[in-house]
Amino acid sequence: xxxxxxxxxxxxxxxxxxxxxxxxxxxxxxxxxxxxxxxxxxxxxxxxxxxxxxxxxxxxxxxxxxxxxxxxxxxxxxxxxxxxxxxxxxxxxxxxxxxxxxxxxxxxxxxxxxxxxxxxxxxxxxxxxxxxxxxxxxxxxxxxxxxxxxxxxxxxxxxxxxxxxxxxxxxxxxxxxxxxxxxxxxxxxxxxx
Numbered sequence: 001x002x003x004x005x006x007x008x009x010x011x012x013x014x015x016x017x018x019x020x021x022x023x024x025x026x027x028x029x030x031x032x033x034x035x036x037x038x039x040x041x042x043x044x045x046x047x048x049x050x051x052x053x054x055x056x057x058x059x060x061x062x063x064x065x066x067x068x069x070x071x072x073x074x075x076x077x078x079x080x081x082x083x084x085x086x087x088x089x090x091x092x093x094x095x096x097x098x099x100x101x102x103x104x105x106x107x108x109x110x111x112x113x114x115x116x117x118x119x120x121x122x123x124x125x126x127x128x129x130x131x132x133x134x135x136x137x138x139x140x141x142x143x144x145x146x147x148x149x150x151x152x153x154x155x156x157x158x159x160x161x162x163x164x165x166x167x168x169x170x171x172x173x174x175x176x177x178x179x180x181x182x183x184x185x186x187x188x189x190x191x192x193x
Contacts, residue, residue: 003082011052014079019062028055030117030180030187031110037179038109050106053088057110069093069100096157102164112161113176115154119143120177122150124189131191133184137174144173 006014015028035054039047060071069090076086091102092110102111123143124132143149162172184190 003080005046005049006052006079006081006085008048008052008055011055014075015056015059018059018075021062024058024062026187027117027121028058029183030121031055031057031114033183033187034113034117034176034179035106035110037182038113038175039106041175042105042109044106049085050109053085053106054110057089057092057114059089069096069098096154102161105165108161108165112158112165112172113179116158116173116176117180119150119153119155119158120173120180121187121189122153124191127191129191129193130189131184131193132177132180132189133191133193135177135181137170137177140173140177141170 015025019025019028032051032055035050036047039050044050056072056076058068060075061068064071069092072089073086076089087100088102088104088107088110090098090100091107092114094101094111102108120132120135120140123140124130124135126143127135127139144155147155158172159169162169165172180187180189
């Protein structure tokens with residue numbers, strides 16, 4: 001018997017149990033929003049699954065940073081989550097902290113957009129409006145080229161992810177921005193507009 005799919009409410013409760021840092025919670029909400037957007041864009045039949053996976057993708061990061069993407073397996077097995085969810089969540093750390101390769105479209109999207117959301121958020125915060133609602137792709141691309149800006153963002157991972165998805169980098173940036181714009185208020189990036 002396979003474990004039932006966790007609901008969004010169950011996922012958020014688990015996230016809150018393991019994460020207290022407000023910026024990590026906002027990042028989780030950001031990735032959830034972008035995953036929901038991509039699920040819709042790609043015509044997926046179960047967008048909630050995409051959102052739930054985005055929401056808890058960094059579940060183990062705050063408490064177990066040295067075991068990121070590894071400890072999450074243990075936590076989710078204990079919580080009786082389905083294996084496909086666990087694999088998807090672990091795969092976003094492929095080549096960084098685990099050897100679980102993203103195989104399905106959903107996993108490839110998560111792998112690609114995780115770091116990118118950080119760059120977009122950082123770009124919004126240096127704008128006069130402090131908002132993503134009036135931001136354009138060209139602003140993000142300009143910051144992308146400045147390697148000193150948001151230096152912790154792993155740009156080669158995003159590039160490899162876009163290629164693995166068969167999408168143009170500019171398209172990935174544009175769609176990630178759209179996903180974030182849908183949730184601007186809840187992720188703290190509505191700014192002063």
